[in-house]
Amino acid sequence: MSERPVLITIPISHYCEKARWALDRAGIAYEERAHLQVVHWVPVARAGGKKTAPVLVWGERVFADSAEIVEEASAKAPAGRGLFPDDPAAATEVRALQGDFDARLGPEGRRWMYNALRGRRDIAVAYGCTGVPAWQRRALPFAYPVATRIIDRYLDVTPAAAARSEADVREVFDAVAARLGDGRPYLCGERFSAADLTFASLAAAVLMPPEYGVPLPQPEELPAAMAATVRELRAHPAGAHALKMFREERRLSA
Ligand SMILES: N[C@@H](CCC(=O)N[C@@H](CS)C(=O)NCC(=O)O)C(=O)O
Numbered sequence: 001m002s003e004r005p006v007l008i009t010i011p012i013s014h015y016c017e018k019a020r021w022a023l024d025r026a027g028i029a030y031e032e033r034a035h036l037q038v039v040h041w042v043p044v045a046r047a048g049g050k051k052t053a054p055v056l057v058w059g060e061r062v063f064a065d066s067a068e069i070v071e072e073a074s075a076k077a078p079a080g081r082g083l084f085p086d087d088p089a090a091a092t093e094v095r096a097l098q099g100d101f102d103a104r105l106g107p108e109g110r111r112w113m114y115n116a117l118r119g120r121r122d123i124a125v126a127y128g129c130t131g132v133p134a135w136q137r138r139a140l141p142f143a144y145p146v147a148t149r150i151i152d153r154y155l156d157v158t159p160a161a162a163a164r165s166e167a168d169v170r171e172v173f174d175a176v177a178a179r180l181g182d183g184r185p186y187l188c189g190e191r192f193s194a195a196d197l198t199f200a201s202l203a204a205a206v207l208m209p210p211e212y213g214v215p216l217p218q219p220e221e222l223p224a225a226m227a228a229t230v231r232e233l234r235a236h237p238a239g240a241h242a243l244k245m246f247r248e249e250r251r252l253s254a
Contacts, residue, residue: 005030005058007069008043011130011214016104019054019069020213022194026159030056034131036140038147048186069099070194083194094188095149097195101202102200105172107132108165109205111155115162118148123217130214166229169206178240185250187241188240200245204235209246 007023009016011034025031040053049055049064056063056072063069074083084091117123121144129137140147151157176199179187183236187195200209208230209215219227233239 003059005056007032008047008049008053008055008057008157009034009041009131010040010053011132012128012216013053014110014204015052015066015102016054017204018198019056019073020144021201022070022073022083022200023056023060024213025081025083025197025249026073027081028076032131034129036132037146037172038150038228039136041222048241056106056120061100061217066198067102068198070098074194078105083192083197085189085191085193090189091103094193097187098198101172101195101198103248104168106202106205107155108168108172109202110167112147112162112169113122113205114151114155115159115165116223118157118231120223123221124148127215127217158252167235169207171221173203173236173238176241180237184207192245196245196249199248200242202240202248203233203239203242207231207239209243211246 005023005028007016007019007030009019009032011032020032033043035053036063041051044051044053045066047055047057049060053064054066054069056069056071063072063238072085077083079122084094121141124144125140130141184190186192186197204212204216206229208218208222210216212216219230221231234243
């Protein structure tokens with residue numbers, strides 16, 4: 001377990017941001033190997049993952065899900081930087097919230113984002129390629145039409161499905177806002193936890209936080225309808241909480 005862990009990512013992916021954030025916060029030095037969507041299937045399979053990124057390879061151990069990476073990072077974090085409360089009941093609540101965000105907010109926000117960016121090859125080329133091998137960056141402008149067709153089919157990205165996804169995202173945001181309604185600074189208790197980290201990371205698909213681990217397009221660069229929704233969700237109490245977590249908790253160990 002002495003060698004530097006390797007994190008296989010799709011750099012723009014919000015689940016990958018979740019893993020980067022957990023590892024950065026724990027002060028774990030890792031090597032990120034970034035790949036574009038679809039191409040990532042090859043390194044992920046070679047590493048012993050399933051199909052999705054992120055995958056963390058640490059010595060002989062393979063962590064093929066962002067929640068597993070969060071657990072490992074938290075276990076290795078210095079005192080005070082863990083991502084789960086000491087109290088077992090509170091830790092169970094944090095894990096349950098993380099599981100809910102992983103299962104719903106992550107896929108729904110992503111579907112909405114892909115649909116809202118339909119046809120914007122320029123944005124995909126400008127922002128999708130941070131850290132990927134040069135051949136992938138060069139290939140994307142040509143591969144974009146095929147890659148988006150594969151992604152659309154694979155993730156069921158259609159205007160109708162995206163409208164349902166937006167409604168789902170708004171429901172999650174309203175539930176988070178209700179939880180924060182008593183003035184608490186974090187989703188569970190008095191400390192930043194995996195619940196805040198997961199909510200903020202996965203909400204990034206609809207918020208585009210400036211402090212994200214790779215550059216994201218800001219509202220003025222987005223299609224007008226998408227920009228209006230991003231601005232509205234940034235102003236929502238749950239969106240404001242996610243942006244605050246990025247501002248105050250993302251760069252502690254950078
Ligand atoms: N449950 C997984 C979900 C990760 C996930 O959906 N990753 C996406 C990127 S945002 C992915 O790799 N999609 C490509 C695929 O499913 O083949 C986790 O938490 O790590």
